[in-house]
Amino acid sequence: VFDRVADGQLVTLAAAWLGALAYTIQLYFDFSGYSDMAIGIGLIFGLKLPLNFNSPLKATCISDFWRRWHMTMTRFFTNYVFSPLAMNGMRRALGDRYGHFRKYTVTAGGPVIVTFLVAGIWHGAGWTFVVYGLIHGFALAIDHAWREFNGIKLPNFLGWALTMSVVVSGLVVFRAMDLDVATHILATMWGVAQLIPNTIDASMAVYVEFDKRMAATFILLFGTIILAAPNSQELMRGIWKQDELDKKEFEGMPIWKPSPMWSIATALVLLVGITSMGDNSAFLYYQF
Secondary structure, eight states, X not given: OOSSOGGGOOOOHHHHHHHHHXXXXXXXXXXXXXXXXXXXXXXXXXXXXXXXXXXGGGOSSHHHHHHHSSHHHHHHHIIIIIHHHHHHHHHHHHHTTOOXXXXXXXXXXXXXXXXXXXXXXXXXXXXXHHHHHHHHHXXXXXXXXXXXXXXXXXXXXXXXXXXXXXHHHHHHHHHSSSHHHHHHHHHHHTTOGGGSOOOOOGGGOOOOOOOHHHHHHHHHHHHHHHHHSOOHHHHTTTTOOOTTOOGGGGTTSOOOOSOHHHHHHHHHHHHHXXXXXXXXXXXXXXXX
């Protein structure tokens, strides 16, 4: 994906979207994989770690996304930042004659924005992380307000599309080296590039060239796996005892059990892992 833009010019619409989607999928598999590895290594030592990743890109609203993505972090910030702020707001609302909107602001909207501002800063010291946290904080506040004030229920596909637009746009900011780069890539993605002044220093410009057709092929392939295939917890639901999984919704999905087919599949995965051991593939999320 992009760090700087060639000669201070905006990237093309196709390159911006392909880069953003490719990074989203790369980070998804990176985070999902090492969450599974942590759980598996824990079980080897007799430790049952909580589920941390549950197909977040299938979410149909931003609240559902954060119930599925980095679930342990979400619980931590809910317990130690959001809940105290929300309880304090509730006490204030009970003591004063607050209107419906003001009560919502002090008990839910404000606390969730502050919580995700803190969560953004937790990821790293930089303005991009501050903005990333605020994007999700305001998106969650709007999502909660939509339900609080009886907004119409959106069709699942529309809810998913809106959620993914927030997630992918947020990850552009998360990945970008600075806000100038993030602004220009987002402006190109959403068709408002002509409204954004060019502030990128051409002397520092770097452009990452890539095969767009190959990128689109991989995005389509791995995107289909993400959206259509069961995740590891769902495959292992026969022995997985976590409360986070509602096993009824997985009826008819493949399930893991000792068999020749699964032994061959496991051997192939092991073979790929062994042959890739010399590659440089550090975890992306490890640095945050």
